Amino acid sequence: MNHRLMHSLGYLGVTTPRAEEWPDFARRVFGMEVVSDETGAHRMRWDDRAFRLAVHPGDTDEVAYIGWESRDSGDLDRITATLRSRGVEVVVESAEVANQRMVSELVSFHDPFGIRHEVYAGAVEFDRSFRGERSTTKFRTGPQGLGHAVLVVPDLEVGTAFYEEVLGLVTTDVVHHGPALGTMRFLRCNTRHHSIALWEMPGRLLGLQHLMVESESVDEVGRAYDTVQTGPWEVSATLGRHVGDEQMSFYTRTPSGFDIELGCDSIDIDDATWTMRLIDKTAGAPNEVWGHHWRDLGPQSSLRAVETWS
16 A cells, blocks of 8 residues: 555553553653643653643553544545545544544544544644753654554454555564564554554453653663663663664563653664565574563563454
C-alpha cells in the first residue's frame, strides 16, 4: 500500500492502579512535565503538545487508547471513509470526548484484539511552552510523533494484516528472536523507523510492552540512566544500541508494568531507498550492536493472557 493514512503516533492513554506514582517518576527520571487533574489522571508532556501520555486511575494496567494524528480535517474525513470502506466500524466522537483529548475532531475504532484507536485532527499546542524538569531536557517529536509503542499481540499474522492493509502502515524490519521470545514486526507511517511494533511471543499475550521516548541529547539519556540506578526504580535493560533503528537507549520499568525506553540517535527512513530487512537471531544475526542486557524483573503487569479477542 502506497498511501499512508496516519501522519504520526500522537498520544497514548493507559489505566493503572498506581497512577499516583507517575508524577515523581516522569519528572525525576525523564525530565517531563506533568499536568494532573481532579480525576487523578496525570498527563505527561515532552514537547509543546498538551500531552503525549495520559495515565488514568484504574483497576488494571491496560492500554486505554492509542491516538493517531492526521494532517487536517479533510485528511481525517478521508481516513474515516477509507477505514469504513475496509470494513472497520468507525465512531465519530462527541465534542466532549475531543475536548478530553484536547483535539478539535476525533474518531475511534478498535483493532482485531480490542485495543481502542483514535484518529484526530487539530491537537492543542502551547507554542514554545515546554519546560523540562531539567533545563537541558528536549525530546525529538515533531513530524515523527511522540516516539514509538510496542504492542504484544496473540496473533502476528492477524495484526500485520490489520496494521498494514487497513491502517496503511509499512513494515521496516522483522526480527525473529527464536521460539522462546517469538517474532516482532516494526511498522512505520513517517520517517521514524517505527511508530508501532507488533510482537507475538509465547503465551498468547496482549498489551503494551514498552513506550519509547527519544531525547535530543546522549547526555540526557545518561543522566536519566544514573537517576534510575540511584533511585527507587529498576533498569529493565542496560544501556545499548539496537541494530534496527540504531537507537542508543536503556529501558526502565514504569509503575504501570510496561517499560519506557529512553534513547537518542535513531536513524531516519528514506522510502525511496529503504527495503524491509529480516533480522533472524536464530540464524546468528545480532539484534544489538552492543549492550541492552535484559534483567529478569518478573512478568509485566501490562500484559495479559487471552484465549480469544474481539
